[in-house]
Amino acid sequence: MRVQLSATLTILSLTLNTVSSVGLSVLEGSPVTLTTTQHEDKEAIRDIKWYFNKIRTIVSYLPKHQDVEMGDLFKGRVEFNETDFSLMLKNPQRSDSGLYTAVLDIRGKGTETAASYELSVLAPVVAPTLTVVSNWSSSDSCNVTLKCTGLNVSLISSCNGTFCSQEGGDRFLSIAFNHTIVSCNHSNPVSWRQTTMELEPLCPSYEADVAPPAGISPCLLKALLLSVGLIVMVTAVITVHISYKLQKTK
Known part of the structure; x- marks a missing residue:
């Protein structure tokens, strides 16, 4: 019974901590900012990490020490906001397309996914x-x-x-x-x-x-246009003829 309850709690925890990926398309070379959901108690956050394709660390941040550590792959190409934990790619290239996830390590709760983006970096289309x-x-x-x-x-x-x-x-x-x-x-x-x-x-x-x-x-x-033109001409001739007759009668 205890084993079943433990397994149930584990599955429930994984479900609550799962964030659906958001599809996002951006133009190659245009800056893009990836935001995170705001945690209620920032004091409880021990660290936050942004990952590329789940395995490459983009940035690691320790709020208590205000320590930001950039990974080699994106060093000099991203900006991390220490206030809202957002990540800006300054000059994204097509090779930067992939899955971006932000993971929080929360004291007493473990890890929690705060953002997940499936980013597609596209070149501008050529003129057809x-x-x-x-x-x-x-x-x-x-x-x-x-x-x-x-x-x-x-x-x-x-x-x-x-x-x-x-x-x-x-x-x-x-x-x-x-x-x-x-x-x-x-x-x-x-x-x-x-x-x-x-x-x-x-x-x-x-x-x-x-x-x-x-x-x-x-x-x-x-x-049709020719017929309309003929009707207009005939009407005009008849109108002129009637007007002439009336004037002659007077």
């Missing part, structure tokens, strides 16, 4: 390329096939002057169409770049001022 694969146009229609390429991923887009479809790509690479401009967008969690291309020079039949709504072909739109 947007190239023409094929181009076909006639007097009343147009089709342009474009290739949008980012890092290790690409997509094909077919544009008809009013709409651009998309095949391939992922959530970090997409294509968008805004009136006469096609944009290729490349991103990651910390940066974003865009490359644009004017569609009008590739589609001579495309009229920038009157873009047909979705579902209406350019031929039908031209026929």
Whole structure:
């Protein structure tokens, strides 16, 4: 019974002292500060250590003696705050990606995890390329096939002057169409770049001022515009004729 109770208390202690890791993405070279949960009784803290990937000591601090000892791996590259126990990486590199944990040694309680971060240091994305694969146009229609390429991923887009479809790509690479401009967008969690291309020079039949709504072909739109123009002209002629008759009668 005593053995079972001891095992139960041990499991409960491990559960209470476990902190879920927080995922954090930062831009390479941009300072980042890792904070800890504040302990109620700082006087009871004998020491605090920050670890990299659980085995490499980044910094060790003894509050009683105000003694800070930096590990060789991060010496000169981090700043430790003796008041709130936070850790700042001044110039993080991609090789610094990994698990960062802060562990407190508390008098009468043992060790306790005060922070845990799964850090991803990412380089800024490069500007994507947007190239023409094929181009076909006639007097009343147009089709342009474009290739949008980012890092290790690409997509094909077919544009008809009013709409651009998309095949391939992922959530970090997409294509968008805004009136006469096609944009290729490349991103990651910390940066974003865009490359644009004017569609009008590739589609001579495309009229920038009157873009047909979705579902209406350019031929039908031209026929509608011509019909409206004729109706306006006929109405104007009839109006002038009636006005002339009225004036002549008077």
